[in-house]
Amino acid sequence: MDAVERANAERQKRWVKDQKIGEGTYAVVYRGREASTSKKVAIKKIKVGQFKDGLDMSAVREVKYLRELHHQNIIELMDVFSSKTNLNLVLEFLDSDLEIIIKDRTLVFLPADIKSWMAMTFHGLEFCHRNFILHRDLKPNNLLIAFNGQLKLADFGLARDFADPGYKMTCQVITRWYRPPELLFGCRYYGTGVDIWSVGCIFAELMLRTPYLPGESDMDQLKTVFRALGTPTEEDWPGHTKLPDYVPVGQFPRTPLRDLFTAASGDALSLLSRCLTYEPRRRVSAREALHHPYFTSLPYPTHPSKLPKPVSAQSRPLEEVDGNVQLSASGPGVKAAPPNRLKRKLSSPIDGLRPLARKLDFGQAL
Amino acid sequence: MSRPSNAGGWLKGTTVRKGGTAVTNSHSTRPNTPQVQSTSLTAFSGVKDTSGRTTEYFSMDDQCPVCKSDRYLNPKLRLLVSACYHKMCESCIDRLFTLGPAPCPICQKILRKLAFTPQTFEDLTVEKEVKVRRRIAKDFNKRREDFPDLRSYNDYLEEVEDITFNLINDLDVAETEARIERYRKENSTLIELNVRREEQYVQALKDQEEQDRLEREHRALEARKEEELEREEKEKDRREIIDRLETSTKDAVKVIAKSRAEANKRSSARTAATALAKSSAQLLRSRAAQSTTVPDVPHVPLQDDWYTYEDMYTLRDNYDDIYSEAVREDREGIMRAGGYRVQEAWDRAVRSAVTALFLPPLSGVSQSDITSGAPQSILTST
Numbered sequence: 001m002d003a004v005e006r007a008n009a010e011r012q013k014r015w016v017k018d019q020k021i022g023e024g025t026y027a028v029v030y031r032g033r034e035a036s037t038s039k040k041v042a043i044k045k046i047k048v049g050q051f052k053d054g055l056d057m058s059a060v061r062e063v064k065y066l067r068e069l070h071h072q073n074i075i076e077l078m079d080v081f082s083s084k085t086n087l088n089l090v091l092e093f094l095d096s097d098l099e100i101i102i103k104d105r106t107l108v109f110l111p112a113d114i115k116s117w118m119a120m121t122f123h124g125l126e127f128c129h130r131n132f133i134l135h136r137d138l139k140p141n142n143l144l145i146a147f148n149g150q151l152k153l154a155d156f157g158l159a160r161d162f163a164d165p166g167y168k169m170t171c172q173v174i175t176r177w178y179r180p181p182e183l184l185f186g187c188r189y190y191g192t193g194v195d196i197w198s199v200g201c202i203f204a205e206l207m208l209r210t211p212y213l214p215g216e217s218d219m220d221q222l223k224t225v226f227r228a229l230g231t232p233t234e235e236d237w238p239g240h241t242k243l244p245d246y247v248p249v250g251q252f253p254r255t256p257l258r259d260l261f262t263a264a265s266g267d268a269l270s271l272l273s274r275c276l277t278y279e280p281r282r283r284v285s286a287r288e289a290l291h292h293p294y295f296t297s298l299p300y301p302t303h304p305s306k307l308p309k310p311v312s313a314q315s316r317p318l319e320e321v322d323g324n325v326q327l328s329a330s331g332p333g334v335k336a337a338p339p340n341r342l343k344r345k346l347s348s349p350i351d352g353l354r355p356l357a358r359k360l361d362f363g364q365a366l
Numbered sequence: 367m368s369r370p371s372n373a374g375g376w377l378k379g380t381t382v383r384k385g386g387t388a389v390t391n392s393h394s395t396r397p398n399t400p401q402v403q404s405t406s407l408t409a410f411s412g413v414k415d416t417s418g419r420t421t422e423y424f425s426m427d428d429q430c431p432v433c434k435s436d437r438y439l440n441p442k443l444r445l446l447v448s449a450c451y452h453k454m455c456e457s458c459i460d461r462l463f464t465l466g467p468a469p470c471p472i473c474q475k476i477l478r479k480l481a482f483t484p485q486t487f488e489d490l491t492v493e494k495e496v497k498v499r500r501r502i503a504k505d506f507n508k509r510r511e512d513f514p515d516l517r518s519y520n521d522y523l524e525e526v527e528d529i530t531f532n533l534i535n536d537l538d539v540a541e542t543e544a545r546i547e548r549y550r551k552e553n554s555t556l557i558e559l560n561v562r563r564e565e566q567y568v569q570a571l572k573d574q575e576e577q578d579r580l581e582r583e584h585r586a587l588e589a590r591k592e593e594e595l596e597r598e599e600k601e602k603d604r605r606e607i608i609d610r611l612e613t614s615t616k617d618a619v620k621v622i623a624k625s626r627a628e629a630n631k632r633s634s635a636r637t638a639a640t641a642l643a644k645s646s647a648q649l650l651r652s653r654a655a656q657s658t659t660v661p662d663v664p665h666v667p668l669q670d671d672w673y674t675y676e677d678m679y680t681l682r683d684n685y686d687d688i689y690s691e692a693v694r695e696d697r698e699g700i701m702r703a704g705g706y707r708v709q710e711a712w713d714r715a716v717r718s719a720v721t722a723l724f725l726p727p728l729s730g731v732s733q734s735d736i737t738s739g740a741p742q743s744i745l746t747s748t
Contacts, residue, residue: 071670112662119665130672132714165690165708187704189693194705239699263570266563280705287668295665297511303660 011081015090017043026056032090040093041078045086058157059087065133065156066091073124075144075154094152096310098202099141102209107308111265114206115294116301117143118271120151121199126286128153129192132162136173138198140205149304162191171245174198176221177211181232182280184222186245193280196289200275207261207268222249229276230254237278267294423485430455432462432471446482450475451490491534498533502526505550507560596633603629678720681713 015032021042022029032043046059066077066089079090098117101107121143128135137158144154158173168188174180180197182190204212213228215221226232231252232240240246257269264272271294274284284292295301428445429436432454437443445453452472454462462468463479470477487493506526513519532542550557607625614621687694690708693701701708 115665123669126668127670130674132710162710162714163706165687165693165711182704185703187700189701189706190704191706191710237703239703242698242700243703244700262573279703281702281707283705290665290667295667300662300664303662305660306662 008081011079012083012088015041015043015079015081015088026059031093042091042093044089044091045083046089048085048087055087059089061159062156063087063089065159065161069127069131069133069156071124071127072150073120073152074127075152091154092146092152094144094154095147096145097141097154098143098145098151098206099139100310101145101308102140102205104310105209107310109206109209109308110299110302111268112299112302113307114203114268115299116304116307117151117206118199118203119290119295119301120304121153121202122286122289124151124153125195125199126290128159129195129286133159134162134192135159135195135198137175138195138202139175139178140202143202145307145309149307149309151304163189176218177201177214179221180280181222181225181237181278182240182243184218184225184245185240185243187243190280192285193283196275196283196286197280199286199289200272203268203272203275204261207264219247219249223252226250226252228255228260229278232278240278265294265297267292267297270294421486423488425488430458432458445485447485447490447493448475448477449481450477451494453485453490495530495534498530502530502533502546505546505553505557507557507564508553509560509563512556512560599629599632675717675720678723679716681709681716683709685712687712 014035016035018031018033020028021031026047028045028047030043030045032041033039034041046056048055063077063080066075067080070076075094076092077089078092081088081090121138125135125138133156135153135156135158137155138153142153142155144152146152160169163169166189169190171183171186171188171190174183174194178198178201180190180194183194201212213221213224215224226249231250234241257264257273261269261272271284271289271292274292275289277283426437428443430443430445431452435443435455435457440455444456446456446459447453448470450470450473452470454471458471459479459482462471463477467476467478469475485493487496506522506529508519508522510516510519513522529542529545532538603625607622610621610625611618684694687708690711693706693708696702
């Protein structure tokens with residue numbers, strides 16, 4: 001046994017795998033714990049054997065970036081080890097995600113809660129951008145919530161570092177509803193603006209409690225965006241008509257955000273409009289956003305420990321790590337952008353609260 | 367409270383303390399406590415109560431200080447207040463001011479007929495204070511958010527209070543007016559903005575109320591439906607039992623017991639489902655009542671002290687960089703439209719060059735540690 005193998009065996013011994021809690025297309029997620037401290041973790045076993053070209057790309061990306069990013073608002077990758085032909089990622093165990101919280105109608109959001117979540121999102125994102133990494137798949141169910149209320153960016157399966165000048169990047173990233181117009185127009189050279197747009201959509205979703213720009217197809221997504229924010233003119237967004245997949249999708253008038261977000265404060269709308277600016281370079285950067293008056297004005301952001309969270313999260317063992325299950329399940333799915341992703345996966349615990357899903361549960365139990 | 371000196375002694379003589387000390391007063395069978403009556407006077411700027419209506423002060427002991435007629439002589443007596451805060455009855459006002467502006471019979475100030483307003487408060491100093499405060503609040507409408515710190519906000523409130531006090535007590539009126547005018551000029555945009563904010567807030571409140579009302583109605587409807595459903599179900603159960611008793615050959619007691627158990631199971635499942643759908647108003651209340659043991663802390667833009675090596679290099683606006691020449695030229699404008707910044711690539715390149723320059727080399731680790739654990743520690747420390 002050589003040194004590497006010995007080290008790997010030692011690492012493997014540190015972690016104990018418990019029951020399986022979810023399966024995605026390229027990974028199985030287990031609940032686990034650290035052998036010495038019995039601290040809860042999530043272990044993501046990546047199936048290697050079945051891929052001809054070796055390891056799945058998103059696994060490589062996830063390990064590559066999470067290994068380096070250590071921040072309180074980014075999920076922690078605690079260890080990596082191999083077992084037989086599989087690769088195992090040991091991740092921090094997190095209770096729920098923002099999507100569960102948004103969908104849970106029994107929770108009430110105060111403006112200060114939204115501010116707190118936004119601040120934590122921007123903190124995490126600023127850290128990524130500062131380290132020259134684009135996340136490229138920000139959406140509520142990739143923002144996981146720890147037991148103490150801290151929000152953490154997760155799923156770095158689509159992340160990449162900033163491209164060198166002239167190198168193309170793929171435009172088939174980011175879940176459609178959160179995808180910025182430049183990617184919808186097929187742009188291959190982009191920057192941090194893509195993540196900011198997603199955060200803007202999440203911000204709006206937090207206020208509305210329903211997805212802000214739910215397009216049914218890539219084409220419809222553009223239409224949805226323009227219907228909400230007005231068709232951009234050459235002045236709003238110089239050069240957008242030259243983008244590879246540009247197609248005119250009709251003229252829609254610009255309506256003030258105030259019409260939809262009636263209860264939002266002026267500061268909140270100002271930040272939202274800076275996130276959802278058409279020209280990517282004029283979009284607010286994560287660092288600028290953190291200095292925006294929205295965050296410093298009253299009310300103060302809610303302390304993370306007081307943020308609303310699903311009441312029964314602790315009492316449902318099987319669905320607890322759902323964020324991580326989603327994380328494994330959504331990665332490759334998004335990349336391929338299958339035609340019908342309008343309906344979000346129905347596996348989140350909130351659905352367990354609905355009468356229909358309850359009925360199904362009863363059926364299985366009997 | 368000190369009365370202004372020009373209020374005149376007549377005021378004390380005619381005002382009655384609320385709650386009425388003169389209950390034994392013989393001239394009335396009606397209660398002697400001051401009453402209020404709704405008024406429908408046009409162009410009335412009196413004080414509105416919570417329901418949005420204005421109420422007028424009215425007492426059994428009212429007497430017009432000008433013509434000395436009182437409620438005993440004239441039951442329809444109505445006293446109005448002048449701009450100089452003197453009361454007189456409607457007939458005196460008609461008599462004195464119909465032919466145009468005339469001096470006030472008490473303080474000689476020139477008054478107009480239209481400037482008389484109904485009385486809302488028993489004490490005219492309160493009436494005056496309310497009017498002054500309302501006027502001041504129209505212009506001095508800054509909020510806490512408009513100030514950088516609590517200190518300056520408090521200073522501002524102090525100033526507003528000074529001005530109000532001066533106006534109420536007629537001290538340095540000319541100078542105070544000038545101060546108000548100056549303030550108004552300096553802050554015109556902010557005043558405008560705050561007026562709009564206030565309007566928005568009122569609108570939001572109204573919307574909220576409307577929503578609450580709808581929700582209440584919705585809940586009532588839901589409850590009614592629920593009841594209906596329950597009644598129907600019970601009826602159905604009853605019929606079912608009878609049916610079963612008719613067709614089944616089993617023991618009657620057992621059949622009934624079985625149906626009952628089934629019905630119970632169904633109804634408990636239903637109550638469990640409804641218990642989950644708690645009203646949001648209730649939740650909001652519980653949210654507000656949540657423990658405040660952990661205080662909310664102000665936002666800190668950047669929480670970690672991140673060393674960017676910025677003291678080791680300065681980024682120039684432009685570099686003679688052959689690799690990015692095409693990108694910088696950007697003939698089709700797609701770099702700009704897509705948001706790609708070549709500066710970010712330069713920043714990264716230069717920073718990577720200096721990063722960890724002075725990191726001490728690893729020491730005291732054995733060869734095997736380096737092969738297994740070390741790569742990780744290098745990455746985390748950079």
